[in-house]
Amino acid sequence: MKSFIKRPVGRLVAATVVTIFALSAAAAQAERFQMIELNENGGKAYLRVDLENGAIARCEQDNSVWQCTAIEVQSSGADASLAGRVADLEDRVAQLEAEKLDRPDLTELEDALDTSEKFMRRFFGMVQDMKKDMAQ
Numbered sequence: 001m002k003s004f005i006k007r008p009v010g011r012l013v014a015a016t017v018v019t020i021f022a023l024s025a026a027a028a029q030a031e032r033f034q035m036i037e038l039n040e041n042g043g044k045a046y047l048r049v050d051l052e053n054g055a056i057a058r059c060e061q062d063n064s065v066w067q068c069t070a071i072e073v074q075s076s077g078a079d080a081s082l083a084g085r086v087a088d089l090e091d092r093v094a095q096l097e098a099e100k101l102d103r104p105d106l107t108e109l110e111d112a113l114d115t116s117e118k119f120m121r122r123f124f125g126m127v128q129d130m131k132k133d134m135a136q
Contacts, residue, residue: 035059047071 036047038058045060048068059068 032050032052034049034051036049038045038047043061045058048057048059050056054073056071056073057068058071059066061067
């Protein structure tokens with residue numbers, strides 16, 4: 001009696017799992033395509049755009065049957081020009097990344113600060129001397 005109960009339940013679980021996978025695949029398929037309605041005098045037609053690869057198809061109803069015909073997108077000279085510009089920019093980025101900025105060495109920075117400090121001390125010393133001379 002127990003095996004009789006387990007089998008229908010197992011089949012029900014399997015059927016449920018298959019149904020869930022089918023629904024999730026249908027949802028993924030629905031997110032993959034975008035339908036754009038075309039306003040035409042002859043009847044309803046749609047453009048189906050594949051959001052994954054950019055393919056475009058024109059879909060229309062013919063004798064109660066919907067058919068989609070692929071539309072070839074011709075590459076223009078602008079595409080080639082854009083590809084060339086992208087390649088040039090990629091080369092320029094690679095060149096800039098390869099060049100290292102010359103950063104001053106810390107010893108050079110310390111020397112510059114020491115020189116500035118000596119200059120400032122001497123300058124303020126001269127100002128103090130001038131104040132003393134004016135006070136006399």
